[in-house]
Amino acid sequence: MPTTVSATPAAVIVAIDGPSGTGKSSTSKAVAAQLGLSYLDTGAQYRAITWWMLSNGVDVSDQQAIAAAADKPSIVSGTDPRQPAISADGLDAAGPIRTQEVTAAVSAVSAVPEVRTRITELQRTIAASADGGIVVEGRDIGTTVLPGADLKVFLTASPEARAARRSGELKTTEGKPVTDLAATQQALTARDKADSSRKTSPLKKADDAVEVDTTELTLEQVIECVVTLVEKAAARKAEGEPVEEAAR
Ligand SMILES: Nc1ncnc2c1ncn2[C@@H]1O[C@H](COP(=O)(O)OP(=O)(O)OP(=O)(O)O)[C@@H](O)[C@H]1O
Numbered sequence: 001m002p003t004t005v006s007a008t009p010a011a012v013i014v015a016i017d018g019p020s021g022t023g024k025s026s027t028s029k030a031v032a033a034q035l036g037l038s039y040l041d042t043g044a045q046y047r048a049i050t051w052w053m054l055s056n057g058v059d060v061s062d063q064q065a066i067a068a069a070a071d072k073p074s075i076v077s078g079t080d081p082r083q084p085a086i087s088a089d090g091l092d093a094a095g096p097i098r099t100q101e102v103t104a105a106v107s108a109v110s111a112v113p114e115v116r117t118r119i120t121e122l123q124r125t126i127a128a129s130a131d132g133g134i135v136v137e138g139r140d141i142g143t144t145v146l147p148g149a150d151l152k153v154f155l156t157a158s159p160e161a162r163a164a165r166r167s168g169e170l171k172t173t174e175g176k177p178v179t180d181l182a183a184t185q186q187a188l189t190a191r192d193k194a195d196s197s198r199k200t201s202p203l204k205k206a207d208d209a210v211e212v213d214t215t216e217l218t219l220e221q222v223i224e225c226v227v228t229l230v231e232k233a234a235a236r237k238a239e240g241e242p243v244e245e246a247a248r
């Protein structure tokens with residue numbers, strides 16, 4: 001991750017959304033670190049509540065059971081982009097939320113309205129208390145969680161590029177790289193389909209979001225592009241332009 005090179009002139013609220021594997025987390029962390037902003041990974045919150053449910057005997061195929069348990073765990077997120085942290089009922093969840101079991105169940109849990117209400121409130125509270133500005137990444141940040149964000153970015157990439165990126169990260173239990181690109185791509189697109197087709201707050205580009213297709217860009221190029229967008233939005237905000245203008 002690059003070292004801090006500059007500070008934003010105003011406390012901006014930045015929403016970064018997009019499908020799985022488009023580079024939201026990598027980009028958001030780096031942009032926040034570079035510009036001295038806080039960072040919130042909302043996918044980690046949905047993963048943490050899913051992990052808690054799986055660990056506490058909640059049947060994640062039963063929407064009513066999920067709804068009844070939605071307000072039970074305490075979910076705490078750190079906002080330091082250099083040390084992202086997440087816990088559920090005081091237990092460090094950073095490792096367990098990345099397992100296949102959680103990834104396979106998270107879309108079903110996150111589709112339940114009671115879960116979304118609970119987690120959305122948490123996200124708004126965290127964003128409101130980030131005095132120096134924040135980058136919040138997820139699926140519905142620009143449309144639902146923070147519709148008044150100073151800048152909204154929607155990252156995209158072809159399914160092939162996203163599967164190739166994910167395959168580079170995944171390892172078999174023997175520590176060998178996962179080479180089944182087709183299966184990886186299928187899992188990504190299935191999760192996107194579930195996230196885009198749910199009734200409550202689906203994955204969707206906000207009308208006023210800037211779309212960045214990252215298929216042919218390196219991660220460094222995407223970070224540079226978003227840093228520029230944030231600096232422009234912060235400058236507009238400092239000049240007192242209306243929020244709607246700042247997102248263009
Ligand atoms: N432009 C890029 N070029 C090459 N690799 C990239 C690029 N952007 C991200 N990556 C890599 O792709 C992988 C997925 O990126 P990342 O986790 O940031 O995506 P994401 O959108 O947050 O995914 P998810 O929603 O599933 O959590 C990471 O290994 C990351 O380093």
Ligand SMILES: Nc1ccn([C@@H]2O[C@H](COP(=O)(O)O)[C@@H](O)[C@H]2O)c(=O)n1
Pocket residue numbers: 020042043044046047106107108110111137138139140141191195
């Ligand atoms: N704003 C959000 C963010 C995430 N989700 C759900 O969580 C899942 C995991 O997200 P990752 O970014 O960690 O891959 C995702 O598939 C969604 O089901 C969400 O609903 N809203």
